[in-house]
Amino acid sequence: MKDNKEHSTSKARYLEVASQIENAVMRGEWLPGQRLPTLVELAAHFGVARSVIREACSLLIGSGLLELRQGDGTYVRVYSAEVIARPMHAAVLLGSSDGKGILQTCMWLEVGMVHPFARTHTSKEMDMLAQALFSMEAFGGDRAVLYESERNFHMIFAENVNNSIGANLLRILYQTLISVYKVIGENDPSFVMMMLTMHRSLYDCFVAKDQSASERQIIVYRQALIDSITAWQNSK
DSSP states (O other): OHHHHHHHHHHHHHHHHHHHHHHHHHTTSSOTTOBOOOHHHHHHHHTSOHHHHHHHHHHHHHHTSEEEETTTEEEEOOOOHHHHTOOTTGGGGOOSSHHHHHHHHHHHHHHHHHHHHHHHOOHHHHHHHHHHHHHHHTOTTOHHHHHHHHHHHHHHHHTTSSOHHHHHHHHHHHHHHHHHHHHHHHHOTTHHHHHHHHHHHHHHHHHTTOHHHHHHHHHHHHHHHHHHHHHHHHHO
16 A cells, blocks of 8 residues: 555656646746756756656656757757647546557558558658667667657658648647556556567568558557557556
């Protein structure tokens, strides 16, 4: 019982800190394009552990307010309509079907995107995918880097199939999807390895310009996540 209480307190604390950071950005204390203080400095400022700051920043990166620039720190993203209107805490309020619904919607969108991308991608786009995949595989235990790199991987093919509406929908869904990943990652020890293995396979499908295999890989990946969050919900 004590462990559960401590976990709940910690969870509430990082949500509180995330809200405080968000409010500071909206007040103009940190401007779009500005780098935030280091984790150590933020932890001292808010009087919390670095792990709490890391969780809060991860949530805000997933929601689209902040962005992680590998090797350079965390920055406030440039404002856009979707960032201002984003539901930052939506994933924290996951009900019995919300997580599955988000994943299913992503799958439906992506199935229609990977097929043309596998056929028409350029060498430049494949170089971008390779860099995103490398960032995933070299995440060094920092889940925020892993999740942001995974998002970049998916947005690369989504943004290069001449479907701006689909790409925008996927971008908005990712604001909540990152938090779904956090839930899965905290409860499924095989999650990280599965994510890395399946993205390597998807990349290989693109290299081979195998449209059918690309579609299957997206379905298998998203369905694996759906199964994982279903198992977590059933265990509660």
